[in-house]
Amino acid sequence: MWTSGRMSNAKSWLGLGMSLYFWGLMDLTTTVLSGTPTPPCKLEALLSDKPQSHSRTKRSWVWNQFFVLEEYTGTDPLYVGKLHSDMDRGDGSIKYILSGEGAGIVFTIDDTTGDIHAIQRLDREERAQYTLRAQALDRRTGRPMEPESEFIIKIQDINDNEPKFLDGPYVATVPEMSPVGTSVIQVTATDADDPTYGNSARVVYSILQGQPYFSVDSKTGVIRTALMNMDREAKEYYEVIIQAKDMGGQLGGLAGTTTVNITLSDVNDNPPRFPQKHYQMSVLESAPVSSTVGRVFAKDLDEGINAEMKYTIVDGDGADAFDINTDPNFQVGIITVKKPLSFESKKSYTLKVEGANPHLEMRFLNLGPFQDTTTVHISVEDVDEPPIFEPGFYFVEVPEDVAIGTTIQIISAKDPDVTNNSIRYSIDRSSDPGRFFYVDITTGALMTARPLDREEFSWHNITVLAMEMNNPSQVGSVSVTIKVLDVNDNAPEFPRFYEAFVCENAKAGQLIQTVSAVDLDDPHSGQHFYYSLAPEAANNPNFTIRDNQDSVRKQYAAKCCNFLKDDFGHQFMEPIL
Numbered sequence: 001m002w003t004s005g006r007m008s009n010a011k012s013w014l015g016l017g018m019s020l021y022f023w024g025l026m027d028l029t030t031t032v033l034s035g036t037p038t039p040p041c042k043l044e045a046l047l048s049d050k051p052q053s054h055s056r057t058k059r060s061w062v063w064n065q066f067f068v069l070e071e072y073t074g075t076d077p078l079y080v081g082k083l084h085s086d087m088d089r090g091d092g093s094i095k096y097i098l099s100g101e102g103a104g105i106v107f108t109i110d111d112t113t114g115d116i117h118a119i120q121r122l123d124r125e126e127r128a129q130y131t132l133r134a135q136a137l138d139r140r141t142g143r144p145m146e147p148e149s150e151f152i153i154k155i156q157d158i159n160d161n162e163p164k165f166l167d168g169p170y171v172a173t174v175p176e177m178s179p180v181g182t183s184v185i186q187v188t189a190t191d192a193d194d195p196t197y198g199n200s201a202r203v204v205y206s207i208l209q210g211q212p213y214f215s216v217d218s219k220t221g222v223i224r225t226a227l228m229n230m231d232r233e234a235k236e237y238y239e240v241i242i243q244a245k246d247m248g249g250q251l252g253g254l255a256g257t258t259t260v261n262i263t264l265s266d267v268n269d270n271p272p273r274f275p276q277k278h279y280q281m282s283v284l285e286s287a288p289v290s291s292t293v294g295r296v297f298a299k300d301l302d303e304g305i306n307a308e309m310k311y312t313i314v315d316g317d318g319a320d321a322f323d324i325n326t327d328p329n330f331q332v333g334i335i336t337v338k339k340p341l342s343f344e345s346k347k348s349y350t351l352k353v354e355g356a357n358p359h360l361e362m363r364f365l366n367l368g369p370f371q372d373t374t375t376v377h378i379s380v381e382d383v384d385e386p387p388i389f390e391p392g393f394y395f396v397e398v399p400e401d402v403a404i405g406t407t408i409q410i411i412s413a414k415d416p417d418v419t420n421n422s423i424r425y426s427i428d429r430s431s432d433p434g435r436f437f438y439v440d441i442t443t444g445a446l447m448t449a450r451p452l453d454r455e456e457f458s459w460h461n462i463t464v465l466a467m468e469m470n471n472p473s474q475v476g477s478v479s480v481t482i483k484v485l486d487v488n489d490n491a492p493e494f495p496r497f498y499e500a501f502v503c504e505n506a507k508a509g510q511l512i513q514t515v516s517a518v519d520l521d522d523p524h525s526g527q528h529f530y531y532s533l534a535p536e537a538a539n540n541p542n543f544t545i546r547d548n549q550d551s552v553r554k555q556y557a558a559k560c561c562n563f564l565k566d567d568f569g570h571q572f573m574e575p576i577l
Helices: 008-014 028-034 362-367
Strands: 019-023 042-046 065-069 078-082 094-100 107-109 115-118 129-138 149-156 170-175 183-186 204-209 214-216 222-225 237-245 255-265 278-284 292-296 310-315 322-327 332-337 348-356 371-381 393-399 407-410 423-427 437-439 445-448 459-468 475-485 507-515 544-546 554-560 563-565 571-573
Touching: 065 078, 094 107, 107 129, 170 183, 183 255, 204 214, 214 237, 278 292, 292 322, 292 371, 310 322, 322 348, 332 348, 393 407, 423 437, 437 459
Parallel strands: 065 149, 170 255, 278 371, 393 475
Antiparallel strands: 019 042, 042 078, 078 115, 094 129, 107 115, 129 149, 183 222, 204 237, 214 222, 237 255, 292 332, 310 348, 322 332, 348 371, 407 445, 423 459, 437 445, 459 475, 507 554, 544 554, 563 571
């Protein structure tokens, strides 16, 4: 039989121990529960209990387990328990053998006494239990005295691990002006100690830095806003330090920390404001349409879409002369020229410009209005402009027989500037290569310089120049179209020589030729010719001419032949009239 012995050393180290007897080296749990012990041997095992508080809770025991605390730091091997057979008479005839997980490396057994020791530091977080087998042999013969049996050595936890934030540091965002209690982020700390044993792994959260702006739920680790009306424009970034402490936060517990970087995101809680209530700008009167006059800017403390701006001209006498557009990149209002300007017509304008947020949040409307206005004064600056003709185009009709030097038109130009410089006139000779016309240098009187011939040039298109006397670089121009009117200065002409043939037996009144004439003139009523025989043939009794009154074709009649020739010399016959 195996008997108990040497319990006092274990009890003094553990502080609390218990002698447990179980029958045989089989599954002792089954043996005890069945209530059928199997002699003839028993094993004594010293079991270390968990550390106890003043009030002890009753629990069930698993009889085939040893318990040993982790992290022993002494110089001597750590006593775990004792195996002893009641067949052992103390004479060394029994040899105890230990095998299984960690046998000979982590755990050793005194083969004479049966004492089990740990020879390495035990860490529950690395390994929580070991399964071993024990056997008693006859030292002299090596014969097993009893069947081999299995048991477990469990490593009992101590609080040797602080809580750790595995996901830290954290980054979070919460809208500014959020109500108190708004959830920001949840942080989680883990403790490698045994959560089923005592409070070693029970974590409590607290905030070390970040008050009074934020708070943390001690149980869940949820961080919430704790201050009303946190303003991003006043402070945008917060560094919050959260602590997790085990042992339920009690004194002596281990702690770990993490950093939570919290950014307040923007909301549209700031209306735009013009830093200047009056802008002074100037623009040249020669500035082209769509050219930039200047820029205005309404400052908005918000950012992104909340700082977007829309500029409009809401009043002023310059609304029809200027326009304003919004630059989407820089959120400035660009004032541009809408129509041509004239210093002589209007020297200054006033605009009332509004800058407004197009994206509004209803809950902040009480902070508005979310627009602002400013006044823009624009001065139009004079520039030296070329002379201007009035009218801007001339059309002149003149008869072709007009006398040389006759004034056919007065050309008029003036300096649009306030200085009203004197004007000098000339003709662009490339437009009048024949030099038919002349213009008086001071009066602008356009005169003929050569005889006009409608039949040669019926139209003239000339360009008259006007130059400022004090600034020859300022030159204006105007087109003058001259129509030369026809006069009857050309006699009719026969376009060719006519030749006719007549038979000697031609009958009287027979048509022998038709003639026609042309005239280079172009009277308004059209051409009308009168035909008759020339004086030298007027007394010829053999031929007569008949005027058809059609201004084109006339007929010669004879008294004999009906053979005729056409205009191309071809002979043909025609009935005798």
